[in-house]
Amino acid sequence: MKKALIPILVIALIGLFVYTKAVGVYNTFVQTEETINGQWAEVETQYQRRADLIPNLVNTVKGYADFEQQTLTNVIEARSKATAITLQADDLTPENLAKFQQAQDQLSGSLSRLLVAVERYPDLKANQNFLELQAQLEGTENRIAVARRNFNQSVQGYNSNLRTFPNNIFAGWYGFERKGYFEATAGAENAPTVEF
Secondary structure, three states: OOHHHHHHHHHHHHHHHHHHHHHHHHHHHHHHHHHHHHHHHHHHHHHHHHHHHHHHHHHHHHHHOOOOHHHHHHHHHHHHHHHHHOOOOOOOOOHHHHHHHHHHHHHHHHHHHHHHHHHOOOOOOOOHHHHHHHHHHHHHHHHHHHHHHHHHHHHHHHHHHHHHHOOHHHHHHHHHOOOOOOOOOOOOOOOOOOOO
């Protein structure tokens, strides 16, 4: 009788170990996914802050009648496209992040061209409203960079945990998948050329 209990006890202990490990891995994935969702919300908040500042900046610049209308139109259109793309936290695939980032990069490029064009207007550069908006925009760009860095760090921890053994087995069972990173824009390694 005692010999029959030994295999049953061993099987029960192995089952208990697998069950405990599976629950622990699942809970860890849920917690790290929620961290990523929180970091993504911060990224979206900072991009929204930038989008909210742009109409004020454009309206301040519009006050200067001889300012290039095409530049302003490009900024307005790029803002419209950037705010039209929404990405849910549960759909952060590399492809979707690339689309989101492309729209944000177009807006960044339009804003850069606007700020370069402003250099030719000394009265505008001296306008206090414009200077305050420009400072807020710079601060927002820094906040965006920090939020993106924090998001990427969260994704790195999640993806590393997801790919290690035996977590990768349990991740497949539960349907957890790799998350995408924010990546540098193509050509970002080259310094921009500014000409006046």
